[in-house]
């Protein structure tokens with residue numbers, strides 16, 4: 493049986509809204525299927541092995557944590573992340589992590605570097621934080637599905653012309669509150685503003701990421717009544 497090898501980036505710094513719950517879901521869904529699951533991490537000052545993992549994960553964080561992380565990521569992990577993305581490893585980044593996948597995060601006075609895996613920029617603009625329950629329609633190659641989550645970000649993200657969003661906003665603000673799009677999706681690199689954590693509310697998405705990461709097709713697990721209820725409840729909260 494294959495084992496999913498996951499690397500969590502800066503898990504102690506980038507874990508707002510219990511984003512580490514996403515890892516717990518990936519682990520559980522592997523173990524329930526008899527698949528192995530190996531978790532490692534890479535934090536400040538630690539190098540990254542581009543070949544050693546199927547999935548790289550980073551959660552959200554406050555601006556002050558992002559400052560330290562952004563500099564470190566650019567210095568010690570950018571090249572490995574780019575190599576990993578080129579060989580179609582899955583990269584899942586949430587909110588503060590998502591912002592750092594692009595070229596830069598302009599915090600108004602200080603510009604943080606991103607790793608440039610995708611063509612986007614994030615800017616802290618005057619105006620309220622974009623907060624609330626959110627639902628988007630996304631297609632990860634297996635038909636359109638609705639992802640439910642919660643967003644809370646001061647930064648506004650703008651995708652470059654050739655870049656594809658993860659989804660279309662059904663409810664909520666999305667990337668910038670203006671263009672009706674949420675997240676980014678290039679090959680197996682996915683960035684999103686949705687917390688919750690994301691995967692406990694959308695276990696089909698966790699399964700899809702497992703498929704993409706391992707290059708296999710999975711049978712539905714069955715017995716997902718609680719998980720389906722969580723999804724439905726998150727959608728109701730968003731008003732869908």
Ligand code: GLN
Pocket residue numbers: 508551552553554555558586587588589644645646647648
């Ligand atoms: N600090 C970033 C912002 O406010 C990201 C916040 C988050 O990860 N929730 O835009």
